Amino acid sequence: MILYGYYxxxxxxxxxxxxxxKGLDAEHRFRHLRKGEQxxxxxxxxxxxxxxxxLVLDDxxxxxxxxxxxxxxxxxxxxxxxxxxxxxARAKVRAVAQAIAAEIHAVQNLKxxxxxxxxxxxxxxxxAWAHDTIAEGLAACEALVARDxxxxxxxTPGLADIALVPQLxxxxxxGVDLAPLPRLAAIEAACLALPAFAETAxxxxxxxx
Amino acid sequence: MILYGYYxxxxxxxxxxxxxxKGLDAEHRFRHLRKGEQxxxxxxxxxxxxxxxxLVLDDxxxxxxxxxxxxxxxxxxxxxxxxxxxxxARAKVRAVAQAIAAEIHAVQNLKxxxxxxxxxxxxxxxxAWAHDTIAEGLAACEALVARDxxxxxxxTPGLADIALVPQLxxxxxxGVDLAPLPRLAAIEAACLALPAFAETAxxxxxxxx
Numbered sequence: 001m002i003l004y005g006y007y008x009x010x011x012x013x014x015x016x017x018x019x020x021x022k023g024l025d026a027e028h029r030f031r032h033l034r035k036g037e038q039x040x041x042x043x044x045x046x047x048x049x050x051x052x053x054x055l056v057l058d059d060x061x062x063x064x065x066x067x068x069x070x071x072x073x074x075x076x077x078x079x080x081x082x083x084x085x086x087x088x089a090r091a092k093v094r095a096v097a098q099a100i101a102a103e104i105h106a107v108q109n110l111k112x113x114x115x116x117x118x119x120x121x122x123x124x125x126x127x128a129w130a131h132d133t134i135a136e137g138l139a140a141c142e143a144l145v146a147r148d149x150x151x152x153x154x155x156t157p158g159l160a161d162i163a164l165v166p167q168l169x170x171x172x173x174x175g176v177d178l179a180p181l182p183r184l185a186a187i188e189a190a191c192l193a194l195p196a197f198a199e200t201a202x203x204x205x206x207x208x209x
Numbered sequence: 210m211i212l213y214g215y216y217x218x219x220x221x222x223x224x225x226x227x228x229x230x231k232g233l234d235a236e237h238r239f240r241h242l243r244k245g246e247q248x249x250x251x252x253x254x255x256x257x258x259x260x261x262x263x264l265v266l267d268d269x270x271x272x273x274x275x276x277x278x279x280x281x282x283x284x285x286x287x288x289x290x291x292x293x294x295x296x297x298a299r300a301k302v303r304a305v306a307q308a309i310a311a312e313i314h315a316v317q318n319l320k321x322x323x324x325x326x327x328x329x330x331x332x333x334x335x336x337a338w339a340h341d342t343i344a345e346g347l348a349a350c351e352a353l354v355a356r357d358x359x360x361x362x363x364x365t366p367g368l369a370d371i372a373l374v375p376q377l378x379x380x381x382x383x384g385v386d387l388a389p390l391p392r393l394a395a396i397e398a399a400c401l402a403l404p405a406f407a408e409t410a411x412x413x414x415x416x417x418x
Contacts, residue, residue, distance in 0.1 A: 049308075049349045061297050064353075065311075068303035075296045087284045088270050094277035099258075102274075102311040107321055115338065119330060129324065140258045144273075 001026040002056040004046065006033045007205035010105055010166030011066040012053040017162045018070040020196035022077045026055070030207035033110055067094075067101055070159055082158045093153050096144050096160040100167050104137035108170070131174040138171060142181045150190050157191055165191045169202065210235040211265040213255065215242045216414035219314055219375030220275040221262040226371045227279040229405035231286045235264070239416035242319055276303075276310055279368055291367045302362050305353050305369040309376050313346035317379070340383045347380060351390045359399050366400055374400045378411065 003019070003026045005012030019026055031037040031052055038050045047054040047062055055063045055072075063069045074082040083090045106112070108130040116126045145152040145160065152160035168188050171178060178185050191197040202208055212228070212235040214221030228235055240246040240261055247259045256263040256271055264272045264281075272278045283291040292299045315321070317339040325335045354361040354369065361369035377397050380387060387394050400406040411417055 048352050057297070063297070063300045063304065065304035065307040068300045068307055071303060072296050072300035075299065087281050088266070088272070090284065091272045091277045091281035094280060095272065095274035098274040098277055098307075098310070101307070102315040106311040106315040112316055115342075116328070119325070119328065119334065119338075121328060125328065129328075132324075143257050 001058060002029055003027070004029050004031055004043065004054040004056070005052050005205075006031055006038075007202045007208045009033060009052050010170050011101070013166040013169075013200060013202065014066040014162045015053045015055060015069050015073075016200035017165070017196055018073050018082065020200050021080060021082070021157065021162075022073055024073065024077060028206075030205065032207065067097055067159070067163070070162060074159075080156055082162065084154060084158070089153065092144070093158055093160045096141055096152060097163040099137065099141060099144065100160075100163040103140075104134055104167055105170070107137075108133040108174070127174055130170075131176055134167070134171045134174055135176045138167065138176065138181055138184060142184050145183060145187065147183070150187075152187055157194065157196070161187060161191050161197075164188065165197050210267060211238055212236070213238050213240055213252065213263040213265070214261050214414075215240055215247075216411045216417045218242060218261050219379055220260075220310070220318075222375040222378075222409060222411065223275040223371045224262045224264060224278050224282075225409035226374070226405055227282045227291065229409050230289060230291070230366065230371075231282055233282065233286060237415075239414065241416065276306055276368070276372070279371060283368075289365055291371065293363060293367070298362065301353070302367055302369045305350055305361060306372040308346065308350060308353065309369075309372040312349075313343055313376055314379070316346075317342040317383070336383055339379075340385055343376070343380045343383055344385045347376065347385065347390055347393060351393050354392060354396065356392070359396075361396055366403065366405070370396060370400050370406075373397065374406050 003015055005028060031043055038052060044050055046056060047064055049064060051064060053066055053069065055069050063072055070082060083093055113126040113130060116129050149155060151157045152164060164184060165188055212224060214237060240252055247261060253259055255265060256273055258273060260273060262275055262278065264278050272281055279291060292302055322335040322339060325338050358364060360366045361373060373393065374397055
């Protein structure tokens with residue numbers, strides 16, 4: 001497998017964590033989003049959307065959208081599981097992962113911040129947009145996760161944790177105060193104690209600046 | 210089950226379609242988003258996020274995030290399936306559903322347009338933001354769906370179709386030219402020929418204005 005990513009793409013980090021939790025190897029290729037490398041013809045031939053992450057399977061199929069990729073890895077390599085077995089519990093894990101992916105990350109990613117700047121605003125205003133989106137979204141997540149588990153919902157990390165930890169990294173980048181989010185902070189600490197989270201972090205990637 | 214929705218919420222429409230495809234009944238309660246009814250204490254007691262859709266199960270569990278709810282319905286009521294059996298095929302269906310939910314809808318929904326207006330822009334600018342987000346995102350989807358199937362990926366409707374049809378409704382609301390999207394338009398026509406899509410449409414809901 002080949003994973004196209006970018007060290008600071010939180011969506012790509014999600015897939016790196018899932019691969020690591022499953023003990024799967026992939027060739028990592030990095031495309032620098034701020035330099036626009038995801039728009040190069042060579043990469044558009046792989047993923048016409050020009051988005052990372054993109055996972056190229058050994059048979060040539062290209063998978064996109066980080067959560068869909070994580071579910072694929074979970075279905076094809078069931079151990080350790082990224083989702084619980086009970087359908088209600090699965091729905092709650094997926095809801096947190098999707099709340100982070102859609103309502104936080106999708107609204108504060110580089111593409112949207114560039115759209116804010118294209119309306120005539122400066123970087124400071126774009127950063128405030130990201131800050132407020134993340135702070136509001138994570139406050140909702142603090143209320144959604146389970147109260148008394150080591151990770152978001154279980155004693156082992158799963159899809160919600162995979163979405164959460166990269167989002168907390170982005171929260172720090174944009175100066176979000178994490179003090180009102182003690183439960184999320186405790187989950188993050190439990191995750192980052194694991195190599196699958198710590199060793200896949202942005203600053204540990206070969207393209208980190 | 211009780212489904213909290215709003216006639217024009219495309220995320221709520223997705224769940225209405227899934228319920229209908231599965232032949233499941235739910236009590237429908239509507240909360241008027243533009244009037245802020247999703248922020249009423251009575252509803253916040255159901256869903257602290259103040260978001261629709263929220264599906265209250267008979268045992269009191271509250272499920273949120275439309276795609277997570279649809280997967281729950283698919284897991285608990287497997288026929289007819291909303292996802293194919295092959296893992297790669299499932300990943301491609303989920304990728305289109307998530308691309309629509311995260312990269313299109315989450316960036317053009319009422320909450321984000323209100324954020325654009327809070328930066329000092331008028332409704333016309335907010336509408337242009339929605340227009341451009343939808344047009345760009347649907348162009349990507351036109352390339353992602355299968356070429357020769359009746360629906361997005363199969364001969365029966367699934368999760369990608371459930372996400373697509375409400376998004377095309379929003380595309381029209383914001384004046385997006387659908388002429389460059391003939392494949393999506395054909396899929397939409399196939400879907401709207403089915404009662405599960407047609408009878409759950411916004412204008413058919415009791416709270417429609």
